[in-house]
Amino acid sequence: MSKQGVLLVNLGTPDSPSVKDVRRYLDEFLMDERVIDISQLGRTLLVKGIIVPFRGPKSAKTYQKIWTDKGSPLMYYSEIMRDELQNRLGGGYQVELGMRYQNPSIESALNKLKEGGVKNIRVIALFPQYASATTGSVHQKVMEIVSKWQAIPDISFINSFHNDPDMISVFAENGRKHDLETYDHYLFSFHGLPQRQLIKGDDSKKHCLQSSDCCSVLTDTNKFCYSAQCHDTARLIAESLNIPRDKYTVTFQSRLGKEPWAQPYTSEVVHNLAKNGTKRLLVFSPAFVADCLETIYEIAEEYDLEFKELGGEKVQLVESLNTHPVWIGVLEKLATQTV
Incomplete structure (x- = not known):
C-alpha cells in the first residue's frame, strides 16, 4: 500500500561555520525574492556586492560560537523532529526533512518522497506564524519543483499553527522552569520583517499600519498578517501563564538595513x-521551533550583555520547542489532520 508523505521544512543553516559556507548560505537566503523583495538587479547588487562579502566573516564568527560537535543546533533539532515524527507515524508514512536554503535541499527531500512512491504529500513549514518570506517562500519553492514532475501527487500545505494549544502549552511549560515571579518584565521577541512586506500582505489595503494597534487583535482582516499572528501567539502564552498585559511586550528582532x-x-x-x-x-522567542543563532546568541548572549551594561542583571532566554514530546505530537497532528 502506498505511503503518505510528509515534508518538514526549516529555514536552513550553513554546512559549516566557515566563511565560505556562511557566505554561500547568506547568498542563497538573501537572494530569495520573497526575503528581499526588491528588483532582481537591486537585490543582486545589495546581496552579492555588499551584504555577503562584508557580513559573511562576521556571521561566520557568530556561527562558530554556537556550533557544537553535532553541528548546527537548528539542524540537530530538526533532524530529531523528523526522526521522532517518523516513529510516531509509523510505516504508513514517509517523513523527509528539507531546508529552504542549503542542505538537505527541498528538492532532494521531495525526490526521496517521489522515489518512495507516496500517494500524497503534506508540507509543514516549521514556522508557527505565516509570513511571505518564510512559509510563503517554502510553498512557492515546493510548487516550482513539483510543477516539473510528470505525475504530481495530491499536495497540501499547512499555512500556520501560531495558536495551536499544545504548542502554546510547551512554551508556557518552558517558561515556568524559570520561576516567573522572579522577573520584572517579559518579552515575546519574534523575528522581524520589513514594514513594506506587512503592508503588501494586507489585501484590504485599509488596515495594515493604519493605527498603532492594528495588530493587537487577530481578525478576519488581518488573519494572515505575520505581526498579528505574533501578537496572538504572545497573548495566548501570557494568558496561560497569568502574565498581566502591562507586564509583557511584543517585540521584533534581527532587522536588516x-x-x-x-x-x-x-x-x-x-x-x-x-x-x-x-x-x-x-x-520567549515563539517564532522559532528550534533554538538557533537568533535565540542562543542574539538573545541569550548579545541582549544579555547589552542589558547588563545598562544596569540590568539578567536576560534569560526561554528554550524553544526543540524536541519536546508534546511538540512532536503537534507535528503528528499537523501531518494527519484534514486540511
Missing part, C-alpha cells in the same frame, strides 16, 4: 527597560 521594520525593536525595548530600572527580563 535602514528602512522601518515591524516594531517595537527588541534591542530598543531591552535598552529602555534597563535604563528605566528593570533588573530581570525573561524572553
Whole structure:
C-alpha cells in the first residue's frame, strides 16, 4: 500500500561555520525574492556586492560560537523532529526533512518522497506564524519543483499553527522552569520583517499600519498578517501563564538595513527597560521551533550583555520547542489532520 508523505521544512543553516559556507548560505537566503523583495538587479547588487562579502566573516564568527560537535543546533533539532515524527507515524508514512536554503535541499527531500512512491504529500513549514518570506517562500519553492514532475501527487500545505494549544502549552511549560515571579518584565521577541512586506500582505489595503494597534487583535482582516499572528501567539502564552498585559511586550528582532521594520525593536525595548530600572527580563522567542543563532546568541548572549551594561542583571532566554514530546505530537497532528 502506498505511503503518505510528509515534508518538514526549516529555514536552513550553513554546512559549516566557515566563511565560505556562511557566505554561500547568506547568498542563497538573501537572494530569495520573497526575503528581499526588491528588483532582481537591486537585490543582486545589495546581496552579492555588499551584504555577503562584508557580513559573511562576521556571521561566520557568530556561527562558530554556537556550533557544537553535532553541528548546527537548528539542524540537530530538526533532524530529531523528523526522526521522532517518523516513529510516531509509523510505516504508513514517509517523513523527509528539507531546508529552504542549503542542505538537505527541498528538492532532494521531495525526490526521496517521489522515489518512495507516496500517494500524497503534506508540507509543514516549521514556522508557527505565516509570513511571505518564510512559509510563503517554502510553498512557492515546493510548487516550482513539483510543477516539473510528470505525475504530481495530491499536495497540501499547512499555512500556520501560531495558536495551536499544545504548542502554546510547551512554551508556557518552558517558561515556568524559570520561576516567573522572579522577573520584572517579559518579552515575546519574534523575528522581524520589513514594514513594506506587512503592508503588501494586507489585501484590504485599509488596515495594515493604519493605527498603532492594528495588530493587537487577530481578525478576519488581518488573519494572515505575520505581526498579528505574533501578537496572538504572545497573548495566548501570557494568558496561560497569568502574565498581566502591562507586564509583557511584543517585540521584533534581527532587522536588516535602514528602512522601518515591524516594531517595537527588541534591542530598543531591552535598552529602555534597563535604563528605566528593570533588573530581570525573561524572553520567549515563539517564532522559532528550534533554538538557533537568533535565540542562543542574539538573545541569550548579545541582549544579555547589552542589558547588563545598562544596569540590568539578567536576560534569560526561554528554550524553544526543540524536541519536546508534546511538540512532536503537534507535528503528528499537523501531518494527519484534514486540511
